[in-house]
Amino acid sequence: MSTAAVRPAARPTDHPTARPADHPADHAGAPVPLVLTRSELTGLVSPREVVDLVEQTFADLADGVAAQAPLTAAALDPAAHFLPMTAVSGRAGLAGSKLLADVPGNRDRGLPAQRSVLVLVDASTGAPAAVLDGAVPTRLRTAAASAVATRWLAREDARVLGLVGAGALALEHVRALVEVRPLERVLVWSRTTERVATFAAQVAEHLPDLAVEAVGSPEAAVRTADVVCTLTPARDPLVQGAWFAPGLHVNVVGAPPRPDHREVDGAAMARSRVVVDSVGTALHESGDALLAIAEGAIDADACRLELGDVVTGRATGRRAPDEITLFDSVGLGVLDVALGAVLLERARAAGRGVAVDLAA
Known part of the structure; x- marks a missing residue:
């Protein structure tokens, strides 16, 4: 594979169906944060878009356009680990943290061993932007990272x-x-x-x-x-x-x-x-x-x-x-933030999610 410069990733504003969101703004004129469920996040992006976005985000991390905090687990015992995956994307203009709960014992309860929730905030002001179920972005960006590695290494x-x-x-x-x-x-x-x-x-x-x-x-x-x-x-x-x-x-x-x-x-x-x-x-x-x-x-x-x-x-x-x-x-975590930004904008354009003014 050539080591030529990476192609620009698909941006949410390039989507042909993008339109102004039908959600309210807060007293300062900023969009009220959205809460987005798993079903509301499904189908907003194509695999090709996610692969290109993840590739661009790896480049951003290498170029210093994105940054992430060290990954450290909080745990009282081996039964449950909680990992805050925190990062900021200059390209997306958002910072975020996905809290990953790794609870292997959940399998015996008939529950997923891993659950996560992604919180996004404005990178300039810290204003909350969204709360997303973490399953969809995790699954999409994980597969896309493997695809990017395969594109350059296979x-x-x-x-x-x-x-x-x-x-x-x-x-x-x-x-x-x-x-x-x-x-x-x-x-x-x-x-x-x-x-x-x-x-x-x-x-x-x-x-x-x-x-x-x-x-x-x-x-x-x-x-x-x-x-x-x-x-x-x-x-x-x-x-x-x-x-x-x-x-x-x-x-x-x-x-x-x-x-x-x-x-x-x-x-x-x-x-x-x-x-x-x-x-x-x-x-x-x-x-x-x-x-x-x-x-x-x-x-x-x-x-x-x-x-x-x-x-x-x-x-x-x-x-x-x-x-x-x-x-x-x-x-x-930076991949979650970058993909979360696209999912958020697409969801606003599609009128999905529940607007919740957390400062009310």
Whole structure:
């Protein structure tokens, strides 16, 4: 992939249906903050728009046009971690913080293990702008980050995608990745056959020309793939570096931001050229990186190349056809803020959400 300057991301004002919002203003003339539910956020942006927006945001972070605070969890015990993911985007003119609640015990209660809420404020005045359910922006920007990494790191002739995990992130990843590579086949593994069946039906609905093949093991999803995405909340590695063929690109996505959780083993990290979303985040919260370092498979210097530097041309992406590349994705608050800004403007234009004057 060329290291030419990144294309400008789609801006909310470029949307052909954008129109003035039908929501009230406060006493100073600023729009009253919106509260936006999951259903109100659904369908406001296309996968291509999100991929381009996320690519631009990685560039903004590298260029100093955006900034984010270090990721640090607050916890009383391992049962529940609370992570405020705080960032500011000069391009969007907003700052924000997504509070991520990671509660693994929720699975036994029939509840999601992770929940989040995103709060946006004006970057100049601090005035509240919106409160958004975090599920939609998290899912969209996570898949888009993998697509951006794939755009810059995978081989141009990549056609086969391997998925380890078939949960909520799987369909979004396929929809994002087809924007950057002409995929022909998806190999998918999950512990739950029902999830594989649901995923296959979703792909058939959205991308009917894309073949989906259920496989019996993570190894089968990895060995013959050109691009692999690991999408599980694993604590112990499901994927071994010994399975990596020359030229493979891997997006390591699913494990929660906990230093003791990982999806790939130390050999996977050692055999790959590792690219991270953020050095500070990876070396603080990525179990895939930290456990490989602790085992001596790699050292910290192996995790100091950021995707933003590749996108902006400060560093080279894929250097050779046989090179194995790995994107270690922990998740960045700045991506939530940038996408939240677009979702907010689209929601105002569509008349969605409930206006709540928090200062009343």
